[in-house]
Amino acid sequence: xxxxxxTTSRRSFLGLAGAAGATRATAGVGAACSDDDASGxxxxxxxxxxxxxxxxxxxxxxxxxxAAAGVVAGLDVRVDDRAELRELLTSLGDxxxxxxxxxxxxxxxxxxPPYDTGILGPDPGPTGTTVxxxxxxxxxxxxxxxxxxxxxxxxxxxxxGNDFLVREERSHGDLSITVAADTQDAAVxxxxxxxxxxxxRLVPKWMRQGYNDIFPDVGPGEAPVRILLGxxxxxxxxxxxxxxxxx
Numbered sequence: 001x002x003x004x005x006x007t008t009s010r011r012s013f014l015g016l017a018g019a020a021g022a023t024r025a026t027a028g029v030g031a032a033c034s035d036d037d038a039s040g041x042x043x044x045x046x047x048x049x050x051x052x053x054x055x056x057x058x059x060x061x062x063x064x065x066x067a068a069a070g071v072v073a074g075l076d077v078r079v080d081d082r083a084e085l086r087e088l089l090t091s092l093g094d095x096x097x098x099x100x101x102x103x104x105x106x107x108x109x110x111x112x113p114p115y116d117t118g119i120l121g122p123d124p125g126p127t128g129t130t131v132x133x134x135x136x137x138x139x140x141x142x143x144x145x146x147x148x149x150x151x152x153x154x155x156x157x158x159x160x161g162n163d164f165l166v167r168e169e170r171s172h173g174d175l176s177i178t179v180a181a182d183t184q185d186a187a188v189x190x191x192x193x194x195x196x197x198x199x200x201r202l203v204p205k206w207m208r209q210g211y212n213d214i215f216p217d218v219g220p221g222e223a224p225v226r227i228l229l230g231x232x233x234x235x236x237x238x239x240x241x242x243x244x245x246x247x
Contacts, residue, residue, distance in 0.1 A: 051102055
């Protein structure tokens with residue numbers, strides 16, 4: 001990134017991100033795994049875990065409780081036109097629905113490569129998996145004719161003050177995918193399965209894996225989760241009226 005670009009604080013960026021997240025940023029090309037006509041469905045608790053619904057008005061991962069593990073990735077779209085983009089998002093939504101359902105994938109005979117990675121065994125079951133898809137500012141360029149539908153709040157990641165780690169080739173992305181689950185194995189499995197059906201059309205640009213040490217008795221405003229450096233994270237997150245103003 002250009003070092004002469006204006007800088008912004010992390011708090012002010014969070015305000016922009018919150019506003020952008022509230023916008024239907026798919027801009028007419030179709031959400032990956034949501035259905036505006038579907039009524040909200042509650043998560044289903046089963047023996048061994050929780051299943052989150054996919055085809056609901058809002059992506060389940062937006063409001064789901066903090067997960068124990070997750071994978072976040074930025075991806076570039078490699079299709080030629082808007083029709084292919086629509087087909088890509090439809091295929092992506094179908095893959096996400098399969099992953100979140102916890103149902104087994106089809107077993108292929110005749111020596112064909114399996115549909116499933118096999119990480120979770122033949123029957124994944126409920127793993128508390130949610131897959132959340134976001135869009136980047138670059139998706140609204142001239143490739144797909146979406147420039148006039150770009151939300152005003154959706155901007156490229158700015159350069160923060162004293163931040164020299166952001167590189168263009170390792171930042172941004174047309175789409176983002178966040179997979180959260182009860183275990184790291186389930187999160188990795190979900191991410192790999194989602195991308196298998198879009199191979200060649202969605203190319204990972206960067207990826208990060210992480211986990212939380214969740215305590216069941218966490219109270220409002222408490223932040224017992226420690227990052228790998230040993231610091232307690234979340235102590236400066238907005239709360240109360242400040243948090244509501246960002247919704």
